[in-house]
Amino acid sequence: MNRSILLKKNQKKLNKRYKQLMERAYNFRQTDAAISDISEYQAIKLLNKINRLNYLYRGDANQLPMQ
DSSP: OHHHHHHHHHHHHHHHHHHHHHHHHHHHHHHHHHHHHHHHHHHHHHHHHHHHHHHHHHHHHHTTTOO
C-alpha cells in the first residue's frame, strides 16, 4: 500500500478513538472525575499522535513528483 494511504487510514482510526475518549471524559465529568481525567489524558496523547501524522502527511504531499 501507498504510504500516504496508510497514514490516512491510521489517522482515521486515531480520530475515531480520540472522539470516543473525549465523549467518555465528558460523560464521566460529573460522576467520576478520575475516569474523566484519565480519558482526557489519553485523548490528549492521541491528539499529539494525530498532529504528528498530519505533519508527516503534509510532508509526503510536498515530495510527490511533479507531472
